Amino acid sequence: xxxxxxxxxxxxxxxxxxxxxxxxxxxxxxxxxxxxxxxxxxxxxxxxxxxxxxxxxxxxxxxxxxxxxxxxxxxxxxxxxxxxxxxxxxxxxxxxxxxxxxxxxxxxxxxxxxxxxxxxxxxxxxxxxxxxxxxxxxxxxxxxxxxxxxxxxxxxxxxxxxxxxxxxxxxxxxxxxxxxxxxxxxxxxxxxxxxxxxxxxxxxxxxxxxxxxxxxxxxxxxxxxxxxxxxxxxxxxxxxxxxxxxxxxxxxxxxxxxxxxxxxxxxxxxxxxxxxxxxxxxxxxxxxxxxxxxxxxxxxxxxxx
Numbered sequence: 046x047x048x049x050x051x052x053x054x055x056x057x058x059x060x061x062x063x064x065x066x067x068x069x070x071x072x073x074x075x076x077x078x079x080x081x082x083x084x085x086x087x088x089x090x091x092x093x094x095x096x097x098x099x100x101x102x103x104x105x106x107x108x109x110x111x112x113x114x115x116x117x118x119x120x121x122x123x124x125x126x127x128x129x130x131x132x133x134x135x136x137x138x139x140x141x142x143x144x145x146x147x148x149x150x151x152x153x154x155x156x157x158x159x160x161x162x163x164x165x166x167x168x169x170x171x172x173x174x175x176x177x178x179x180x181x182x183x184x185x186x187x188x189x190x191x192x193x194x195x196x197x198x199x200x201x202x203x204x205x206x207x208x209x210x211x212x213x214x215x216x217x218x219x220x221x222x223x224x225x226x227x228x229x230x231x232x233x234x235x236x237x238x239x240x241x242x243x244x245x246x247x248x249x250x251x252x253x254x255x256x257x258x259x260x261x262x263x264x265x266x267x268x269x270x271x272x273x274x275x276x277x278x279x280x281x282x283x284x285x286x287x288x289x290x291x292x293x294x295x296x297x298x299x300x301x302x303x304x305x306x307x308x309x310x311x312x313x314x315x316x317x318x319x320x321x322x323x324x325x326x327x328x329x330x331x332x333x334x335x336x337x338x339x340x341x342x343x344x345x346x347x348x349x350x
Contacts, residue, residue: 082110086174087127087143087156088118089181095147095154102129104158108137112156129179137179138165145184187330 093115110131118126131137138161146157157181170177183191241244 067310080131080134083133083137084176085129085131085137085168086176086182086260087129087177088122089127089145090189091145091181091184093127093145093153093154094127096127096145096156097154100153101155102131102158103155104135104161106157109158127156128176136161137168137170137177138162138164141168141179142182143179144182145187147186159303 053083083174095110096115098112100110100112101108110129112127113130114126116126116128116129120126127143129143136157141158144157144159146155147153148155168177168179
């Protein structure tokens with residue numbers, strides 16, 4: 046009887062000791078975890094189908110925690126509230142952001158933390174929230190979906206405008222423009238040979254004009270010399286006539302009075318003609334192309350523009 050009582054007492058002691066050890070382990074474990082981790086909230090309106098409790102939380106590729114809970118926001122059912130359990134030694138700053146990511150072909154979701162400049166203060170919880178709130182930014186898939194949706198909308202609008210532009214009336218007008226352009230191009234192509242010949246003729250004419258100017262300049266010089274000789278002869282004749290008039294004033298008074306003015310006018314006109322010929326010769330010597338292109342254009346004065 047006493048042996049049976051001893052067995053019962055030993056069994057009860059073992060059970061109590063085991064329960065105490067288990068309770069102590071749980072207490073120590075919960076206290077250690079509470080001391081090593083901090084909890085954060087994050088809110089998103091993106092799909093979180095790839096996330097689940099215990100999904101990885103990484104910071105610049107290094108695992109720093111886990112997703113503790115995935116649930117609808119009690120205050121706004123249009124968004125999801127995520128609870129993160131992150132190591133206390135990881136500095137979560139006010140400019141730290143969280144992004145949903147998918148790991149390769151497995152489709153397993155994770156949360157990637159980024160940002161956190163050295164000068165930014167640590168993130169603290171605000172009034173009305175149990176934990177600090179990390180800002181979420183759209184995931185890569187969300188950004189791609191938004192960009193593709195916008196591109197499709199833009200393409201649809203462009204297609205609609207193109208259909209409006211290419212109606213029957215505008216299509217006929219564009220066809221007529223293309224036909225006219227083709228006709229004009231053909232006409233220009235047909236005249237290309239004539240244009241080449243015209244340019245060749247102009248080039249040869251310019252060369253001929255230059256050669257003619259070079260040939261004509263010596264001849265003009267010769268004419269000028271002959272004119273000067275004639276002018277000298279006329280002047281000598283005028284002087285002789287004057288001398289004769291003075292000697293025979295009475296006999297040739299009438300003749301001298303009429304002839305001398307005419308001779309003087311003739312001498313003046315010949316002198317003017319000689320000067321003009323000399324100026325023309327100088328210009329042709331300096332610019333033989335004047336025979337073909339005409340005299341150069343005078344630059345306009347300050348008030349003539």
